[in-house]
Amino acid sequence: QVQLVESGGGLVQAGGSLRLSCAASERTSSTYAMGWFRQAPGKEREFVAALNWGGGGTTYNPDSVKGRFTISRDYAKNTVYLQMNFLNPEDTAVYLCAAGNSLLTVRSGQGDYWGQGTQVTVSS
Numbered sequence: 001q002v003q004l005v006e007s008g009g010g011l012v013q014a015g016g017s018l019r020l021s022c023a024a025s026e027r028t029s030s031t032y033a034m035g036w037f038r039q040a041p042g043k044e045r046e047f048v049a050a051l052n053w054g055g056g057g058t059t060y061n062p063d064s065v066k067g068r069f070t071i072s073r074d075y076a077k078n079t080v081y082l083q084m085n086f087l088n089p090e091d092t093a094v095y096l097c098a099a100g101n102s103l104l105t106v107r108s109g110q111g112d113y114w115g116q117g118t119q120v121t122v123s124s
Contacts, residue, residue, distance in 0.1 A: 002024060002025055002026055002028065002030065002031055002099060002112075002113045003024070003025040003113075003115075004022055004023070004024055004025075004034075004097045004098070004099060004113055004114065004115035005022070005023050005025075005115060005116075006020060006021065006022050006095065006096070006097045006115045006116065006117060006118040007020070007021045007023075007118060008020040008021050008118060009095060009118030009119045009120045010119075010120070010121070011121045011122075011123065012087055012120075012121070012122055012123070013122070013123050014087060014088050014089060014122055014123065014124050015086060015087065015088075016087055016122070017083070017084060017085045017086075017087065018084050018087065018120060019081055019082065019083050019084070020036065020081065020082040020084070020095055020097075020118060020120075021079055021080070021081055022034060022036070022079065022080045022081075022082075022097030022115060023077065023078060023079045024078040024079070024080075024099060024113075025078075026078065027053060027078050029101055030099065030100065030101050030112050030113070031053075031099040031100070031101075031112075031113065032052055032053055032054065032100070032101050032102060033050055033051065033052040033053070033099065033100055033101065033102055033103045033105065033106045033111075034050065034051065034052075034053075034073075034080045034097065034098065034099045034100075034106065035047070035048070035049055035050025035051065035059075035071070035080075035097070035098050035099075035103075035106040035107065035111070036048040036049050036050070036071065036080075036082045036095055036096070036097060036098070037095070037096045037098060037109070038064070038091075038093035038094065038095045038096070038120075039093055039094050039096065039117075040092060040093040040094075043093075045096070045109065046061065046064055046093075047061045047064075047107055047109065048060070048061055048064055048065060048069065048082065048095070049061065049065060049069055049070075049071040049082060050071065050098075050103055050106040050107050051071050051072070051073055051080065051103070052102070052103050053073065053075065056073065057103060058071055059103055059107055068084065068085050068086045068087075069082060069083065069084050069085070070082070070083045070085075071083075080097065082095070084120070087120075087122045088122055088124075089122045089123070089124050090122075091120060091122050092120060092121050092122050093119075093120060094117040094118070094119055094120075095117060095118050095119075095120055096114055096115055096116075096117040097114070097115040098111035098113065098114050098115075099111050099112065099113040099114075100112050100113070
């Protein structure tokens, strides 16, 4: 059973930055792609960004990211990062890591594995 552990959330002022990490316990065909979602109180879960391990291809939700977030990976550490810059209060949410067998699977929310989430709070 693959486990995903997120870290790096916290409280930050508007305009600030955070880097989230998601460490996978192992890398398998079922975790070929990994990505990030977020869920704010009272709102549906929203896709943020994803990448695949092989070619490093990435996909973003332009509406939520707007060029401010960057997803990256550390192959040796089985870890995916989400660098978030120019944060604003609308970015406040629980950020969840997901893994699946393809970028499309992850982006559609059909990933096989999910982390517990890390809280990001942006104050105005």
